[in-house]
Amino acid sequence: MTLAQLQYLVALDTHRHFGDAATACDVTQPTLSGQLRRLEDELGVELIDRSRQPAVPTAAGEHIVEEAREVLAARDRLTTVASEIQDRVTGTLRLGLLPTLSPYLLPLLLPALETAYPEVSLVLREWPTTEILDALCTDAxxxxxxxxxxxGPELHDRVLFTEPFVGYVAPSHRLAHRDALTPADLSLEDLWLLSEGHCFRDQVLQVCGRVSSTPQATAQFExxxxxxLVRLVRNSGGMTLLPRLATHHMPETEQSTFVVPFADPSPTRDVRLVTRRRHKQRLVDAVVETLHDALPATVPPP
Structure with a gap:
């Protein structure tokens, strides 16, 4: 039995597809399949139900998968301990981010992290919240x-920073050229929204005093x-709401023309760091420290 075989088993459980699991492990599909057969022969038990699509563990395989995850986590802890003994921050951190966060946060984080911690590498995944939480629970x-x-209770979370919302308003819109907005100013009749499934959509609806299950007969486009949404406002009029970081890459002329802040207290969202295990704590701390240093003054840490 090898650690690689356990890694292949966990990858197959995560992806439920031999080809995808092989790609994730950077091996060929025949290699992954053959090694899993060898593992089954050594253990004397069938681990994968190959008659089903997607591929799933057998009842016995589910127990072995859980043990394999623990073994691989212990391996990672050993690597972390060795780095700490050498007083080095090194290793790979698999980090998940929301689609409404990663395009604006990563350009701030990655260059700063490379400078401050050149031996730290990130494997980045952009997923919705539900997929992120599932991936954390399965150690993906x-x-x-x-x-x-x-x-959930099996995960650890803390607020990293609180991000204000701003309006992105076409110059022809009734709210253009305001010094500040209030939630009472907003109307869903001329507000471009993200599609269902995005938590930022639900947060915008809450600012407007609506819930995601409320019928939206007047919605133009999602x-x-x-x-x-930014391009729609620019080219077709109307307005949308954005998290503050989404405006920092914009030219000053665009910000002065389209971006309107909210009056205090501004609607905000709390961006949280979520982990399951603490075996890569020094890597996590390095990323958090670098992130806090890289944030603009308009989005301060707590």
Whole structure:
């Protein structure tokens, strides 16, 4: 039995597809399949139900998968301990981020992290909140940044920073050229929204005094991308709401023309760090420290 075989087994349980698991492990599918057969022969038990699609562990395989995850976590802890003995921060952190966060946060974080901790590497995954939490629970991720308080009791979470919302308003819109907005100013009739399934959509609806289950007969269009909403406002009018970090890459002329802040107290979202295990704590601390240093003054840490 080898650690590689256990890694292949865990990858197959995570991806439920031999080809995807092989890709994740950077091996060929025949290699992964053959090694899993050898593991089954050595243990004397069938681990994978190959008659089903997607591929799933057998009842016995589920127990072995859980033990394999523990063994691989122990391996990672040993690597971390060895680095600490040498007083080095080194290793790989698998980090999940929301689609409404990663395009704006990563350009701030990655260059700063490379400078401060050149031996730290990130494996980044951009997923919705539910997929991120599932990946944390199955050890497919080491840590994640989410914007809701949905972490279950098996996960650890803390607020990293609180991000204000701003309006992105076309110059022809009734709210253009305001010094500040209030939630009472907003109307869903001329507000571009993200599509269902995005937590930022639900937060915007809450600012407007609505809930996600409320019928939206007046909605014009819903998008899966904040950048698409920005282009719609620019080219078709109307307005949308953005998290503050989404405006920092914009030219000053665009910010002065389209971006309108909220009057205090501004609507905000808390961006939280979520982890399951603490075996990569020095890596997590390095990322958090670098992130706090990289945040602009408009989005301060708590």
């Amino acid at each position: 991720l080491d840590a994640a940044l989410i914007a809701t308080n949905e972490a 998008s899966g991308s904040l950048e698409t």
